[in-house]
Amino acid sequence: MSDTLPLLKGTLELLIMKALSVESTHGYGLSVWMERGSRGAIVVDDSAIYQALRRLEGKRLVEAEWGLTENNRRARFYRLTTFGEQQLDAEARTWSRYVESVGALLASGSGGEG
Amino acid sequence: MKRRRLRLPAVRGGRRREAEEELEAHVQLHQDDLIAAGYDPQEARRIASERLGDRDETRRALERAARERDRRLVGFERLEGLRRDISVALRRMVHRPGHSALGVGIFAFGIALTTTMFTVVDGVLLRPLPFPEADRLVALYSVPEEGEAFPWVSMGNWYDWAAENRTLAATAIHSQEPIDMTVSDVGEPFVAPAVRVHGPFFETLGIPLIHGAVPDSAAVGRGEALVVVSEPFWRTALGGAGLSDLTLTLDGARYGVSGVVQSGYEHPEGTDVWLPRPARPQLGMMRNNINFRAIGRLRDDVALEQARLDLTTIADGIRRSDPAGIYSWGVEVRPLTDDLVGDARPYLLLLMGAVGLVLLIACVNLAALGFARGTDRADEVELRLALGAGRVRIVRQLLAEELTLAVIGGAVGVLLAWLGTEMLVGAVGEVVPRGGSVRFDGRVALFGAVAALASGAAAGLPPALMVSGGTRGGGGRRVVGHRRDLPGTVLVAGEVALTVLLVTGGTLLYLNLSAIGSRSLGWEPSGLAALQVSLTDPAYRGDPTRVLAYWDEVDRTLAASPEVEAVGFATWAPTTGGGSGFVDVRGDAEPEGGAGYRVVGGAYFDALEIPLAQGRGFDARDQADTEPVVLVSQAMADEFWPGVSPLGQRVRSPSMEAFFFGGEAPWRTIVGVVGDVRHFGYDSDPQGTMYVPHMQMAGMATSMTATVRLRGAPSADALDRLRREVQSIDPSLAVRASFFEDRLRNLLAERRLVLLLLGVFAAAGLLLASLGVYSVISHAVARRGREIAIRSALGAGRGRVARSVVVGAMRWVGIGTAIGLVAAFAARGSVTDLLVDVGATDPRAYVVAALFLGFVTLCAAAVPAVRASRVDPLVGLRSD
Numbered sequence: 001m002s003d004t005l006p007l008l009k010g011t012l013e014l015l016i017m018k019a020l021s022v023e024s025t026h027g028y029g030l031s032v033w034m035e036r037g038s039r040g041a042i043v044v045d046d047s048a049i050y051q052a053l054r055r056l057e058g059k060r061l062v063e064a065e066w067g068l069t070e071n072n073r074r075a076r077f078y079r080l081t082t083f084g085e086q087q088l089d090a091e092a093r094t095w096s097r098y099v100e101s102v103g104a105l106l107a108s109g110s111g112g113e114g
Numbered sequence: 115m116k117r118r119r120l121r122l123p124a125v126r127g128g129r130r131r132e133a134e135e136e137l138e139a140h141v142q143l144h145q146d147d148l149i150a151a152g153y154d155p156q157e158a159r160r161i162a163s164e165r166l167g168d169r170d171e172t173r174r175a176l177e178r179a180a181r182e183r184d185r186r187l188v189g190f191e192r193l194e195g196l197r198r199d200i201s202v203a204l205r206r207m208v209h210r211p212g213h214s215a216l217g218v219g220i221f222a223f224g225i226a227l228t229t230t231m232f233t234v235v236d237g238v239l240l241r242p243l244p245f246p247e248a249d250r251l252v253a254l255y256s257v258p259e260e261g262e263a264f265p266w267v268s269m270g271n272w273y274d275w276a277a278e279n280r281t282l283a284a285t286a287i288h289s290q291e292p293i294d295m296t297v298s299d300v301g302e303p304f305v306a307p308a309v310r311v312h313g314p315f316f317e318t319l320g321i322p323l324i325h326g327a328v329p330d331s332a333a334v335g336r337g338e339a340l341v342v343v344s345e346p347f348w349r350t351a352l353g354g355a356g357l358s359d360l361t362l363t364l365d366g367a368r369y370g371v372s373g374v375v376q377s378g379y380e381h382p383e384g385t386d387v388w389l390p391r392p393a394r395p396q397l398g399m400m401r402n403n404i405n406f407r408a409i410g411r412l413r414d415d416v417a418l419e420q421a422r423l424d425l426t427t428i429a430d431g432i433r434r435s436d437p438a439g440i441y442s443w444g445v446e447v448r449p450l451t452d453d454l455v456g457d458a459r460p461y462l463l464l465l466m467g468a469v470g471l472v473l474l475i476a477c478v479n480l481a482a483l484g485f486a487r488g489t490d491r492a493d494e495v496e497l498r499l500a501l502g503a504g505r506v507r508i509v510r511q512l513l514a515e516e517l518t519l520a521v522i523g524g525a526v527g528v529l530l531a532w533l534g535t536e537m538l539v540g541a542v543g544e545v546v547p548r549g550g551s552v553r554f555d556g557r558v559a560l561f562g563a564v565a566a567l568a569s570g571a572a573a574g575l576p577p578a579l580m581v582s583g584g585t586r587g588g589g590g591r592r593v594v595g596h597r598r599d600l601p602g603t604v605l606v607a608g609e610v611a612l613t614v615l616l617v618t619g620g621t622l623l624y625l626n627l628s629a630i631g632s633r634s635l636g637w638e639p640s641g642l643a644a645l646q647v648s649l650t651d652p653a654y655r656g657d658p659t660r661v662l663a664y665w666d667e668v669d670r671t672l673a674a675s676p677e678v679e680a681v682g683f684a685t686w687a688p689t690t691g692g693g694s695g696f697v698d699v700r701g702d703a704e705p706e707g708g709a710g711y712r713v714v715g716g717a718y719f720d721a722l723e724i725p726l727a728q729g730r731g732f733d734a735r736d737q738a739d740t741e742p743v744v745l746v747s748q749a750m751a752d753e754f755w756p757g758v759s760p761l762g763q764r765v766r767s768p769s770m771e772a773f774f775f776g777g778e779a780p781w782r783t784i785v786g787v788v789g790d791v792r793h794f795g796y797d798s799d800p801q802g803t804m805y806v807p808h809m810q811m812a813g814m815a816t817s818m819t820a821t822v823r824l825r826g827a828p829s830a831d832a833l834d835r836l837r838r839e840v841q842s843i844d845p846s847l848a849v850r851a852s853f854f855e856d857r858l859r860n861l862l863a864e865r866r867l868v869l870l871l872l873g874v875f876a877a878a879g880l881l882l883a884s885l886g887v888y889s890v891i892s893h894a895v896a897r898r899g900r901e902i903a904i905r906s907a908l909g910a911g912r913g914r915v916a917r918s919v920v921v922g923a924m925r926w927v928g929i930g931t932a933i934g935l936v937a938a939f940a941a942r943g944s945v946t947d948l949l950v951d952v953g954a955t956d957p958r959a960y961v962v963a964a965l966f967l968g969f970v971t972l973c974a975a976a977v978p979a980v981r982a983s984r985v986d987p988l989v990g991l992r993s994d
Contacts (some may be wrong), residue, residue: 026139027140028144046166047167050136050176054179054180054183055182057183058183058186060190076139
């Protein structure tokens with residue numbers, strides 16, 4: 001897991017923003033969303049999630065506020081800012097292009113071998 | 115909800131609690147989920163805790179991330195604060211367009227003047243010379259036994275310095291000033307400024323050539339006739355032709371053109387032709403022919419002082435081995451830039467100081483306006499302070515307003531300076547040394563920007579601090595509010611003081627120039643024309659009969675013209691250069707002193723209106739084969755024959771005449787004494803002078819100026835007619851015509867320019883000071899509207915109310931004036947060097963400055979005061 005962390009660093013922030021764009025939630029909620037959404041393929045260190053959240057706050061992409069959960073637990077809720085929404089769109093597009101390009105390159109490489 | 119609210123960053127303890135609470139919440143939420151999935155509560159708690167890992171380490175990581183987050187947020191906060199301050203400032207500016215325009219205008223005015231002046235100072239004093247490694251270039255000066263070093267050196271001395279020094283990488287000499295040489299192979303003959311250079315002149319300076327090469331020293335040594343020319347000369351006079359078979363006729367001799375100097379690298383400034391000549395040792399009395407200027411390039415590891423010591427040691431050796439050399443006492447080494455700039459430096463520094471004062475006055479003015487505005491806003495500021503706004507915030511906001519004005523004004527000012535520089539270069543280019551290197555560029559713009567910000571801060575900070583300081587009297591309604599106006603009034607007094615300083619300096623320079631201009635010259639320039647001719651055609655060389663015949667012809671031709679009253683000739687007429695010779699009256703080897711030496715002919719003294727004090731003038735008796743005679747000036751008579759009649763005494767000038775008389779100068783009998791003249795114009799002092807008839811000194815009569823006194827009013831047409839008549843006598847010669855009055859005026863151009871600029875700065879200061887008085891009084895009467903209305907209603911006459919306001923203001927103007935006069939007296943040293951005939955303590959300047967300031971500010975104060983006194987009492991009471 002620590003091997004994949006450097007790769008995940010930028011990606012993690014993007015995933016958090018994506019999650020928050022659907023619904024404001026707390027750190028635990030994000031952890032669960034990521035594990036379930038990837039069917040367990042992506043397991044992220046919870047500490048990394050909270051650090052990423054603080055980085056996002058520092059960039060004013062995300063803001064936080066203490067609130068109550070459904071079963072009356074006190075938790076810090078995170079919300080995407082307007083600026084964050086704009087950035088998410090832009091970064092998601094960049095990410096998709098990147099993935100496509102890498103995928104295309106990998107596909108052509110295997111063709112050459114066969 | 116979308117709007118971001120101000121959030122203060124969490125303190126350290128806050129960040130820790132935040133992390134702890136958040137992690138605890140995480141564990142609890144996880145635990146809840148596990149319980150819901152059927153886990154035992156304690157088991158759930160254990161799993162949740164384990165999943166999170168080491169709590170302390172995680173918490174610390176979170177704290178670190180939070181610290182970084184808060185740091186960034188504070189940065190954002192500042193940026194946003196700045197944006198908010200600027201947008202508030204802009205909004206306020208738009209709300210008060212008149213006031214804003216005034217502020218921007220004052221900033222623009224101050225910055226434009228300062229930046230334009232800086233452009234000149236930068237170009238002349240600060241910018242390095244264009245040559246490579248120009249900081250290593252030096253000028254070598256001779257140091258006489260007594261007195262100050264002077265920039266002229268002899269070839270004999272320089273030859274030894276060049277051969278023996280160990281501190282210079284290269285050194286060369288060139289003739290003092292460009293000499294005029296006649297170019298006669300392209301169209302009508304004209305005169306080109308030329309210098310003779312000895313030694314590796316071009317290599318020493320590192321002058322780049324665009325074509326050809328510098329003649330090598332072997333060719334120069336063989337005496338090959340080769341010259342180097344300037345790029346503009348090559349393009350215009352020589353049509354930019356190829357160098358291979360290009361020749362040039364100078365003073366009747368043909369030269370090959372070996373190279374072309376790149377434009378902008380001419381040294382001395384304005385030279386068109388360089389004639390490389392061999393360097394030869396010269397001994398004995400020849401060492402005293404100080405006809406050259408020396409330049410050098412220091413070796414890489416050598417300091418100026420080392421070179422001075424090195425060369426002075428060599429000079430000591432010369433003095434011991436060759437005692438006849440009287441200028442060999444030492445060598446002074448100066449940076450070449452200083453040598454070129456010369457006496458322009460004190461002028462420029464004075465002007466830069468003056469323009470700095472103008473900018474300071476502008477800042478004080480803006481600060482006074484700021485106070486006035488600040489007191490208007492005191493209530494608003496008090497309210498904001500009461501509501502908990504920090505003092506820093508308020509100072510920042512007030513400062514931002516002033517800085518915004520400064521930035522806009524500065525931008526306009528720099529733009530104006532850019533235009534102003536174009537204008538100024540036209541005016542100073544000819545007058546100031548290195549005028550050609552004055553230009554507007556990024557470095558000047560940067561200066562303008564820094565000056566704008568600094569003056570914005572200087573003008574904005576004091577009122578901002580005062581208004582936010584809460585030191586004012588109680589709020590609410592005031593009937594009488596004198597105290598509030600105090601800071602503004604004090605500032606206006608300061609402004610007045612600075613302006614007095616400027617006006618006093620300007621008046622002193624004005625008095626000085628008019629005193630110089632009204633000096634008696636000892637000769638009469640008005641209606642006097644100069645026609646300068648050099649007999650450069652080889653036909654005249656070594657043929658005195660022909661030379662004298664030429665001047666005879668010129669004399670007859672001009673005298674025949676009905677426009678001409680008198681014609682004379684002189685080797686050096688006033689303002690056309692001059693020579694001095696050693697004077698021998700006793701006949702021993704040691705000359706007794708020196709005097710100006712002129713060869714004159716025709717009705718020279720009549721034409722110049724120089725009076726004859728004793729004896730007779732030259733006439734038909736004085737021929738080449740008659741007794742050698744001489745006239746001396748009164749100063750020379752007083753110096754050499756004090757208390758004795760000089761008539762009949764004998765005198766000779768070995769240094770001037772020995773060469774023409776086979777090595778032995780003839781004794782001349784004094785036949786008359788003439789009045790003294792200021793030979794080099796108003797700025798110069800009369801000098802003892804001897805006059806020799808040209809019939810007896812034909813060898814030097816090859817280059818003379820015909821001095822022509824006109825009957826009618828001088829006109830360009832008349833001058834041109836005379837020039838053409840002389841030109842037609844020998845079309846191969848170049849004839850230059852001018853009026854002596856114009857020549858004199860050009861000699862004062864530097865003084866006149868300085869005066870003009872100082873006058874502009876003083877006027878600017880005066881304008882700003884009156885503006886300050888006007889606006890402070892306007893504000894005062896506006897705020898005291900109720901008081902004035904009550905007083906009027908109670909029966910005080912209108913005049914009385916107005917008077918009380920004006921008197922209050924003028925008291926401060928008076929204090930400012932007094933301070934200014936004292937300051938001007940204290941700073942008199944800055945102009946002393948520039949004054950002649952007028953003392954720096956001349957009371958007229960101080961009286962003029964005081965009266966002028968008093969009058970102008972009184973007018974500025976009266977306008978708003980009178981207007982206020984006309985207000986209907988009822989209207990005045992209802993307002994506010």
